[in-house]
Amino acid sequence: MRLLFAIGAFGSVTFVLALLHVPLVAAMAIALVVAVISAFMEYRLQPVRPSDAGTPHVIAAIPIVIVAINIAIVPLHDFDGRAFWLLKAKAIAHERSIDGPFFHGRVMGAPRNQYPLMMPIDAAALMIANGSDDDRHVRWLYLGIFAALVWVVARYVNPWCAAILAWLPQFAVATEGGALSAYSDIAIAAFVTCAFLEMIDGDSPMRFGCWLAFLVLTKNEGLPVALILFAIGLTSFRKRWARMIVPLALAIAALFAWRAQIPKTDEEDYIALLPSLPSHLRRLVPALLQFARHAFTFSTWGVFWIAAAIALVILAWRSEWRAPAIVVAMCAVYIAAFMVTKWKLDELIDVSADRLLMHMAGPALFAIARVTGGFARNRYSPREHRPKAA
């Protein structure tokens, strides 16, 4: 969790400072200090310590080790990672700027120009540190995030759930979006998971707000997801909500300030399309069915989402509503995006549904852990019913 926080803090702080025209390398140096300090922050989250954690830990390590071997030898060959994310990282590393000529279309067509830059900044830092914009060194960042996410689940949710996560085909072996790629979806999944656990814990609204800020600065989907988590988080943090809004508001303001400085290129403007939602209601059922088809595809997810759906229903029935609410709200946002898109519905769902499902894996694993027993019942229940006072 400390590693994930450090990765998020580094990218976010660099982004904000670079936006204020602090020279990029200086911004990265300051951000590195912040990230290191944040890594040593006190975490009050209570880890789970089941007696038989060794076996699931070993099982979880197997795919991570194999993916690491592959990453060390086989060059990156994904689509979005090279076409968008690492191209931006190269531009940031080369121009030492987040709004240089590349982002104004003066070097080449800048695809998805207004995508948030946290992950490209992290990758650019590695490129600068290595003195090369070759992607071979950067890939460890993405594997590191995956391994850290598995560790977070093992430590704070349930070790067997971590093994499930590590072996999920979409995370472990998918060329597009998985740990082998340079997409930002595992980062989103990691930040959602951490934010969710922080919310369940209810200890630090500021840190919860930071996770939300990282979400906003990682991907476009991060903003609505952060707002969903914020709304649900209000129930955990109650009167302490002002502390969680500070980093979130700062991230949103920084993102929009940066976007105002650079041209928009080929990304779809979902906010502008949203008012057309009522006129696209006929697409609701096809979108739901196709999204569900992806979730229940055995070769990509096993029976994970079937188990998760059952677990979420059981939690909702028990009035433990936060995990179900997050998953349902995120699904609703994604389905709404599918409904209003100008893309062909089938094509967009085919290329994005599995990656979007990754984002909800944390709360889903929590629900499975909660329903099947283990740590969650021991720690989560008292906090659920006796939230900490402000």
Added chain:
Amino acid sequence: MIRRALLLVVLATVIVPTSPRLLDLVRQARAMRPLPWKERREKLMPDLYPAIEKIDESVPLQQPIALVAGSIHDLAFVQPFVNYYLYPHPTISYASRWAYAMARDKPKIIVRLAPNPAVVTYGELRYDEIRRSRIVRNPQLPAEGRSEFMIPIVTSTEGPQPVVYTIEGAIASDGEAHVTLTLEPDGITRTLTIRGTQQFDDLVYQCFGVMRFIDWIRVTSDKPVRAAFWLVNRDARTATPLHLPDGALKHAAAFPDLGRSANLWLVNFDDEPERARIGPHDALLLPHQILGVPADGTVSGAIYAFISRKLPDGATQFIWPEDLK
């Protein structure tokens, strides 16, 4: 215990589809391990990566590159990787050849976006499109063979989008013939070995590798060949046959008065300057020159002449002196 079993069932269902793919990852890594990093990329992208490396090596870093797509697919699925591996090489992407042709301040170096992208000339890019289809599908050749003749007007050019003019046609020989084509007035020669029938979809570009607005061609052969050519407007999908004269006018040609819509073309096939008389005026033609002038009555002199006129359907009408009574 039951709950633990449920977790193990879920775990088993994700291990089953992932295991064979993890094994594939191990095999892939093992196979690539002995190779240098560059060759690993070439193995993963056998067409694309070597082609991009070649571009990167051949074009100076500061020289901007035009990436011209032949299709939406190439624009969507090739261009991102060309940009990724070429960065920080400046590029400008064009969705089509016409987008490039119409652009101002465009890079001079062109890369054709294809599964194996390459640096090309504009002519090559254009010819890539042209050779995909032919307007004259079954050219009918004359029965009589000749050893020398002229193609009095040839072109390989384009007008405003999407107008493209070419010369289509064919040369046929029953045995093996060595045919020399000389593009005039530049005097560029190419010798072709013809066995059977050779068809052309853009004669000037195919034979000489250049685009020209108006030229003419002298054809000589060591054996008689049968040939026919057409002026083609590919946009209008029209083809007008060309008369293939042996030499200059044999007598004065009284062309009809077609007003300003017609062009009179004067061609000097000779190696010496020639004087032509057009109605009341004189014109001096340099050796091998082709000259367009307003049609103005009877033409005489040791030159060749014909009239062209554009018709409303996009076709070109020719009036040859041999057609006149």
